[in-house]
Structure formats: C-alpha cells, structure tokens
Amino acid sequence: MLFQLGGPDSPDAVEPFLYNLFCDPDILPLGPFGALTRKPLARWISRRRSKIVAHHYDEIGGHSPIRLLTERQAERLAEALHPHVEARVFVAMRYWHPLTAEAVRQISGSALDHLVLLPLYPQYSFATTRSSLKEWGRVYAPSRPPVPVHVIEHFYSHPLYIEALVEKIALSLRQFDRPADVHLVFSAHGLPLSLIERGDPYPRQVEGTVRLILERGAQISARAGDHGAWPATHALCYQSKVGRQKWLEPSLAQTIERLARAGVKQMLVAPIAFVTEHIETLHEINIASNRCLWRPSRSSPSTSKPCTRSISRPAPKRKSSAWRSSG
Numbered sequence: 001m002l003f004q005l006g007g008p009d010s011p012d013a014v015e016p017f018l019y020n021l022f023c024d025p026d027i028l029p030l031g032p033f034g035a036l037t038r039k040p041l042a043r044w045i046s047r048r049r050s051k052i053v054a055h056h057y058d059e060i061g062g063h064s065p066i067r068l069l070t071e072r073q074a075e076r077l078a079e080a081l082h083p084h085v086e087a088r089v090f091v092a093m094r095y096w097h098p099l100t101a102e103a104v105r106q107i108s109g110s111a112l113d114h115l116v117l118l119p120l121y122p123q124y125s126f127a128t129t130r131s132s133l134k135e136w137g138r139v140y141a142p143s144r145p146p147v148p149v150h151v152i153e154h155f156y157s158h159p160l161y162i163e164a165l166v167e168k169i170a171l172s173l174r175q176f177d178r179p180a181d182v183h184l185v186f187s188a189h190g191l192p193l194s195l196i197e198r199g200d201p202y203p204r205q206v207e208g209t210v211r212l213i214l215e216r217g218a219q220i221s222a223r224a225g226d227h228g229a230w231p232a233t234h235a236l237c238y239q240s241k242v243g244r245q246k247w248l249e250p251s252l253a254q255t256i257e258r259l260a261r262a263g264v265k266q267m268l269v270a271p272i273a274f275v276t277e278h279i280e281t282l283h284e285i286n287i288a289s290n291r292c293l294w295r296p297s298r299s300s301p302s303t304s305k306p307c308t309r310s311i312s313r314p315a316p317k318r319k320s321s322a323w324r325s326s327g
Contacts, residue, residue, distance in 0.1 A: 001089075001090050001092055001103060001107075002070060002077070002089060002092070003100075003120060003132040004066060004070050004092075004094070004120050004276070005093065005094050006094055006095045006096035006097070007065075007067065007095075008096060009096065010062070011058070011062055016046075017096045018042075018046035019043060020095040022038075023038060023042040026126050026131035026134070028041070057283075060279065060282040064278050065278065065282075066093075066276050066278040067093065067096075067097070067098075070091050071091055073120075073275070074089040074090065074091050075089070090103050090107060091103065094132050094135060101139045104136075104139050112143070112147045114147060115149045115150070116152065117133065117149065117151045119132050119153070120275050121154070122161060122272070122275065123156040123206050123209065124205060125200055125201075126198070126202075127191060129154065156208055156209045157205075157209065161209075162209070162212045162213055163216065165213050169270055170230075176266055176268075181231075181232075181266060182266045182268050183234065183259055183264045184233070184234040184235075184267075184270060185259070185268065185269045185270065186209075186213075186237070186270050187238070187239050188206045188237075188238055188273040189238065189240050189274070190239055190247045190248050190251070191238070191248050192246070193245070193247060203248055206236070206272065209272050213272070214234065231268070237250050237255035238250070238251060239251060239285070252284070252285070253288075256289055269285050
C-alpha cells in the first residue's frame with residue numbers, strides 16, 4: 001500500500017481538497033477545543049484560500065498530476081517485484097481520491113499473506129507519515145487471523161534513494177558549462193516549528209539526506225578524477241509555508257533572493273522531499289521561484305531539477321493532461 005497526500009483532480013476539487021487537508025489534526029492541531037473548532041475553521045480556511053490555490057493549479061494544467069504519477073509508480077513497483085513475489089500494489093491518498101478508505105475497500109476480501117505499508121514521504125514527519133498511518137489505522141479493520149503488517153516509516157538515507165537523487169542532480173548539472181560554479185539549493189517541504197518542538201524528526205532527516213547526497217556526489221567526482229563536476233557550494237531551505245505560525249527557515253524565496261543579491265549567477269534547485277511532480281515542484285519551484293528571480297531587480301537565472309520519480313517539464317496549458325513519469 002503506497003501512501004501519498006493526494007491533490008485535486010479538477011478545479012471544483014480544490015476547495016474540498018483543502019478542507020480535508022485542514023481538517024487533519026496533524027496539520028492543524030488546535031488543542032482541547034479542536035473537536036469543536038476544527039471543521040468550522042477548516043471550512044473558513046479552505047474557502048479563503050481556494051481561489052488563489054485554484055489559480056496556481058490552473059497554471060500547471062488545472063489539476064494535480066500526483067494521482068496519475070503515483071499510480072504509475074505503483075505499476076512499476078509491481079513489475080519490479082514480480083520476479084520475486086506475487087505482489088499487488090495499491091494507492092491510498094490522504095486528502096483526495098483514492099482516499100484511504102477507498103484503498104481499504106479495494107483490498108477487503110483479498111487473500112493476503114503480508115501487508116506492506118509504504119508512505120511515499122522520504123523523511124518521516126508527524127504531518128505526513130504519521131498522519132497517513134493514523135488514518136490507515138482508523139479505517140482498516142484487520143482480518144481474522146490478522147495478516148502480518150510491515151511498515152516502512154522512512155527511506156531518507158536509503159542508498160538507492162540517495163543514488164537516485166545524485167543521478168538526477170548530476171544529469172541536470174550537464175546543462176551548465178562549469179558545474180562546480182553552480183550553487184546547489186536543496187529544497188524540502190516546510191513544517192511548523194510547533195511540530196519540531198514536539199519531537200518531529202523531519203528536519204534532522206532532511207539534513208541527513210543532504211549530507212549523504214553531498215558525500216556521494218563528492219565520491220563520484222573524485223572517482224572520476226573530475227573534482228569540478230560537483231558544486232562546491234550548497235544551501236538548504238524550506239517551502240510551502242501556510243499561515244502565521246513560525247516555520248522552518250530559511251524559505252525557498254528568501255534563499256533564492258539572498259543568493260541573487262550575493263551575485264550568484266547559476267542555481268540548481270533540487271527538491272529532496274518529494275517523489276512525484278505536484279504543485280510544490282511544478283508551480284512553487286518551476287514558476288513562482290523563477291518569477292522571483294526575473295523581477296527587474298534580479299538578474300541571476302536558476303534551473304529546477306526534475307523530481308527523482310518524474311520528468312520535469314514546462315507546465316501544460318489549461319486542458320492538457322500530458323504528464324510523464326520515469327517511474
């Protein structure tokens with residue numbers, strides 16, 4: 001069972017998607033009064049934000065590609081497992097279809113030997129991994145006798161994940177004449193500091209991913225005898241802040257503007273907490289960050305790295321459905 005956040009599949013789905021998102025107590029913790037105030041507050045926030053969020057989706061084709069790409073990943077995973085085990089792979093989205101309850105109905109009545117729960121969030125967080133697994137626990141009724149369940153809580157440091165990221169970064173660096181002069185900007189989804197204060201391990205795991213990427217990239221360059229093939233400078237930043245709470249910093253926009261003011265001419269933005277293209281990569285990185293750079297006061301171009309599991313491409317026109325996945 002693959003878990004993802006999900007995303008609206010049409011303009012009309014934007015507001016209910018946001019409502020589901022902000023109804024999640026792991027996203028919007030409200031203390032002892034949450035049971036009374038969460039739904040009215042989620043309704044107010046979703047209505048207030050739906051217009052601008054719908055505009056962002058409109059700029060990338062009118063919908064999120066995350067379901068299509070995740071289902072393609074599920075197909076590829078089943079194919080890869082086939083020589084070793086007879087596996088069926090399902091998808092459970094947290095905030096939009098196919099919702100977790102729908103995925104549970106898909107497997108109900110199936111004769112299962114084992115059940116593997118794989119959240120597609122490389123780094124563990126209360127707001128993503130824990131939330132998805134809690135929702136699974138809420139709607140899934142184990143069979144009798146119960147099937148053995150295996151949970152993969154994170155893969156931020158897995159050698160194959162690090163290798164995949166390094167491979168994609170190295171491929172993107174070929175666009176530059178002097179890769180060593182490129183400033184590598186690692187971007188991860190942001191998180192409120194209130195979650196960190198409660199023990200969320202997310203930022204530590206993000207930093208671990210960055211450290212391992214840098215170590216592996218340097219090793220490959222040294223082995224090839226080309227020390228100028230890997231960037232000498234890097235930065236880590238966070239994106240997608242919502243609301244007035246204090247979040248992890250610096251933000252993606254702050255980082256890009258700071259580097260531009262410092263005279264950095266070439267940047268490679270590498271999202272390291274996403275395994276498919278969606279609104280955070282296609283709009284926030286590919287569109288919004290480049291608008292930031294190309295304001296009249298800015299002169300430093302940047303290039304966005306494709307996500308590890310999909311091919312980064314210009315956002316399609318409004319009614320296009322031309323999304324591709326490299327698996």
